[in-house]
Amino acid sequence: MGKQTIIPFGPQHPVLPEPIHLDLVLEDEQVLQAIPRIGFVHRGLEKLAEKKDFQDMVYVGERICGICSFIHSVAFCQAMESILGIEVPERAQSLRGFWSELSRIHSHWLWMGLLADSFGFENLFMQTWKLRESLLDLVEATAGGRVIYGSCKIGGVRRDISLELITQAQTTLKALYTQHQILASIFENDTSIQHRTQGKGMLSKDKAYELGAVGPTLRASGWPLDARLLKYGTYQNLEFQPVVETQGDCYARMRVRIREVDQSFDLINQLLKKLPDGPVETKITGMPSGEHFERVEQPRGEVVHYLKGNGSKFLERYRVRTPTFANLPALVEILKGCTFADVPIIVLSIDPCISCTER
Amino acid sequence: MSYFQMLNLSIQQLWHRPATRLYPQEVRPVIARSRGRVELQPSTCTLCLLCEKKCPTHAIHIDRTQRLFTLDRFQCILCGACESACIAKHAIVLSEHYAPPQTHRDVIIWPVPSTPPSLASTTKSQNKG
Numbered sequence: 478m479g480k481q482t483i484i485p486f487g488p489q490h491p492v493l494p495e496p497i498h499l500d501l502v503l504e505d506e507q508v509l510q511a512i513p514r515i516g517f518v519h520r521g522l523e524k525l526a527e528k529k530d531f532q533d534m535v536y537v538g539e540r541i542c543g544i545c546s547f548i549h550s551v552a553f554c555q556a557m558e559s560i561l562g563i564e565v566p567e568r569a570q571s572l573r574g575f576w577s578e579l580s581r582i583h584s585h586w587l588w589m590g591l592l593a594d595s596f597g598f599e600n601l602f603m604q605t606w607k608l609r610e611s612l613l614d615l616v617e618a619t620a621g622g623r624v625i626y627g628s629c630k631i632g633g634v635r636r637d638i639s640l641e642l643i644t645q646a647q648t649t650l651k652a653l654y655t656q657h658q659i660l661a662s663i664f665e666n667d668t669s670i671q672h673r674t675q676g677k678g679m680l681s682k683d684k685a686y687e688l689g690a691v692g693p694t695l696r697a698s699g700w701p702l703d704a705r706l707l708k709y710g711t712y713q714n715l716e717f718q719p720v721v722e723t724q725g726d727c728y729a730r731m732r733v734r735i736r737e738v739d740q741s742f743d744l745i746n747q748l749l750k751k752l753p754d755g756p757v758e759t760k761i762t763g764m765p766s767g768e769h770f771e772r773v774e775q776p777r778g779e780v781v782h783y784l785k786g787n788g789s790k791f792l793e794r795y796r797v798r799t800p801t802f803a804n805l806p807a808l809v810e811i812l813k814g815c816t817f818a819d820v821p822i823i824v825l826s827i828d829p830c831i832s833c834t835e836r
Numbered sequence: 837m838s839y840f841q842m843l844n845l846s847i848q849q850l851w852h853r854p855a856t857r858l859y860p861q862e863v864r865p866v867i868a869r870s871r872g873r874v875e876l877q878p879s880t881c882t883l884c885l886l887c888e889k890k891c892p893t894h895a896i897h898i899d900r901t902q903r904l905f906t907l908d909r910f911q912c913i914l915c916g917a918c919e920s921a922c923i924a925k926h927a928i929v930l931s932e933h934y935a936p937p938q939t940h941r942d943v944i945i946w947p948v949p950s951t952p953p954s955l956a957s958t959t960k961s962q963n964k965g
């Protein structure tokens with residue numbers, strides 16, 4: 478048996494956009510064990526719910542994460558609407574779906590760029606982020622913000638989009654889709670990418686389920702589980718099948734995300750074609766009393782928002798279980814046995830979002 | 837095979853303009869409907885306090901006796917709650933132009949005229965520490 482060394486990895490590391498610390502127990506080049514430590518960016522957002530008006534909490538909920546911001550606010554609003562017994566107009570639900578899918582696409586492009594960056598493919602990284610930039614402009618033109626959309630509110634959405642904007646969005650998305658196909662083909666067929674990702678970080682089907690992985694990490698191991706299948710909001714009117722891969726390695730996780738971008742383009746097309754007319758918001762009546770457990774699909778997987786109201790304007794309890802938190806046990810498992818040089822790619826392959834995790 | 841795809845993409849890029857802008861010379865066009873900064877039209881404001889009540893970050897302070905409307909841009913999160921609260925009077929709106937960067941923290945004070953209305957607007961520096 479060789480000598481064991483502990484190498485600290487993170488919280489500051491070139492491939493990590495956010496702070497997570499891993500103590501890697503190495504024997505020669507091989508990782509025997511990884512001990513994660515989080516808690517560098519804890520902000521105590523859940524506690525804030527006890528002192529903030531429940532209508533203002535939407536803004537806080539949206540700021541849990543800077544990438545899947547919009548879907549966090551959708552989850553919070555849907556949970557609140559269930560407690561208050563509010564019916565959301567159909568147009569508002571469709572618009573929520575539209576922005577959710579846009580944020581899924583931009584999140585996956587962000588991740589694809591970071592993946593290319595993690596193995597030093599700077600050119601591809603720039604090309605991917607160039608695409609993402611055009612999408613962010615579209616988001617700004619429709620929602621008003623690039624990262625924080627600020628469009629979701631309890632009872633509906635804040636702003637409607639005109640027919641002209643919808644046509645503009647369709648044209649932009651069509652062009653982006655064509656460019657995505659070129660990038661997707663490079664990501665899937667490039668031999669250097671295949672060499673760095675295939676067979677790395679294997680997560681078997683049983684292990685993925687046992688460790689409670691969610692999102693693309695789970696689907697890349699062969700489980701067709703997607704919270705959008707619960708048919709919340711606008712998804713009850715849309716046709717889709719979850720994207721599934723069976724190999725369970727980094728390459729499979731990459732392919733799931735690439736094909737989910739295709740799927741999101743398709744979903745946006747479907748919902749823009751049959752965008753219903755009507756109001757985009759309803760009035761909020763009463764104070765929240767009761768509890769609700771909302772499951773929503775984010776780019777990284779299923780997020781759970783638990784809300785408990787006590788009849789006053791302040792919530793009694795607010796709890797968020799984010800997808801990265803659920804994927805951490807799987808990460809620790811797949812790091813076992815890999816070589817040290819593969820650690821950055823494997824860590825990135827679950828698409829870690831640490832600010833989400835620590836709230 | 838895919839080496840050529842990537843090469844193709846890179847070579848095409850040679851005949852295109854850069855995707856980035858040379859910032860100070862070339863300014864990004866303003867996107868309509870973007871939430872850039874909060875602007876007040878003092879002539880239409882009635883100091884009804886609705887926006888101050890609705891602001892989630894307490895960025896707005898209204899002094900009714902001295903008729904002063906104070907906005908702290910550093911606290912404002914551009915949520916638009918004030919704009920929807922004031923929807924009948926359109927005195928406070930979100931303009932699509934971004935607020936310029938500032939080197940120190942100060943607030944913007946708009947004196948709100950009673951009658952006759954004038955479009956006076958001043959910025960006063962208040963060091964908040």
Ligand code: SF4
Pocket residue numbers: 876880881882883884885886887888898921922925926927928
């Ligand atoms: S800006 Fe509008 S809401 Fe605010 S005090 Fe003036 S009139 Fe009232």
Ligand code: SF4
Pocket residue numbers: 874890891892893894895896911912913914915916917918919
């Ligand atoms: S945009 Fe929002 S945060 Fe800014 S002043 Fe208006 S209500 Fe306050």
